[in-house]
Amino acid sequence: MLLEVTGLETRYGLSQALYGVEFAVGASEVVSLLGRNGMGKTTTIHSVMGVVPSFAGSVRFEGREIRGWPSFRVARLGLGLVPEGRQIFPNLTVRENLVATAGAGAGERRWTLENVLEMFPELVARMDIMGNLLSGGEQQMLAIGRALLTNPTLLILDEATEGLAPLIRDKIWACLHRIKQSGQSILVVDKNIRDLVKIADRHYILEKGRIVWSGDGEALTANRRELDRYLGV
Numbered sequence: 001m002l003l004e005v006t007g008l009e010t011r012y013g014l015s016q017a018l019y020g021v022e023f024a025v026g027a028s029e030v031v032s033l034l035g036r037n038g039m040g041k042t043t044t045i046h047s048v049m050g051v052v053p054s055f056a057g058s059v060r061f062e063g064r065e066i067r068g069w070p071s072f073r074v075a076r077l078g079l080g081l082v083p084e085g086r087q088i089f090p091n092l093t094v095r096e097n098l099v100a101t102a103g104a105g106a107g108e109r110r111w112t113l114e115n116v117l118e119m120f121p122e123l124v125a126r127m128d129i130m131g132n133l134l135s136g137g138e139q140q141m142l143a144i145g146r147a148l149l150t151n152p153t154l155l156i157l158d159e160a161t162e163g164l165a166p167l168i169r170d171k172i173w174a175c176l177h178r179i180k181q182s183g184q185s186i187l188v189v190d191k192n193i194r195d196l197v198k199i200a201d202r203h204y205i206l207e208k209g210r211i212v213w214s215g216d217g218e219a220l221t222a223n224r225r226e227l228d229r230y231l232g233v
């Protein structure tokens with residue numbers, strides 16, 4: 001497995017958010033983390049990335065224990081995050097946003113400015129504009145392009161289609177399918193299960209900081225009625 005997480009425990013002050021979270025992502029696999037608001041999806045991602053400290057468990061990436069590493073070292077090892085809320089640098093241009101962290105990852109140089117712009121042609125005419133002047137959809141494309149340019153071994157997306165118009169959403173999903181086809185390993189968090197089932201090989205459901213179910217898309221669809229209480233739909 002590329003990423004293997006076991007027994008992961010995280011708390012914010014006195015309140016515990018993760019209780020022994022366990023999941024794995026294989027090479028060239030697309031895996032989803034599902035769950036209602038506040039169940040611990042972002043906390044899990046932030047704990048893996050070293051953005052928030054965890055206090056127990058194991059995070060192995062390519063066989064190496066990385067729990068407790070600072071996030072810049074985790075990123076450099078090859079984990080690329082498209083964060084919730086995009087987190088574009090507002091006072092950098094689109095070009096500067098794209099190249100600010102480029103080449104940080106350890107993976108092979110599959111993604112270049114050229115092929116990222118080929119995938120997101122909307123950004124070409126916006127290259128010298130400040131990041132905060134982009135539309136929501138353009139900002140999301142920029143956030144994905146920025147993460148790809150680090151050439152991550154594992155791309156992690158936290159709610160990459162949230163708050164976007166349906167047409168823009170479809171565009172982002174189409175791009176994610178292209179990224180998957182390139183052989184990219186992906187961990188994806190999203191609320192749109194119908195789109196997730198089309199792209200993810202396997203799914204995990206988080207409920208109050210615990211993994212309560214895992215399975216492939218077929219199993220998810222077959223057990224939908226029973227699982228809906230965890231998915232809030």
Ligand SMILES: Nc1ncnc2c1ncn2[C@@H]1O[C@H](COP(=O)(O)OP(=O)(O)OP(=O)(O)O)[C@@H](O)[C@H]1O
Nearest residue numbers: 012015017035036037038039040041042043044084
């Ligand atoms: N910075 C923080 N300080 C304190 N508590 C937090 C913090 N971030 C998250 N929490 C709490 O941790 C729990 C998990 O939150 P988290 O953001 O991981 O959920 P989520 O599954 O990503 O939700 P959403 O779907 O709304 O993004 C929630 O109870 C939340 O209130």
Ligand SMILES: [Mg+2]
Nearest residue numbers: 041042043084
């Ligand atoms: Mg979240």
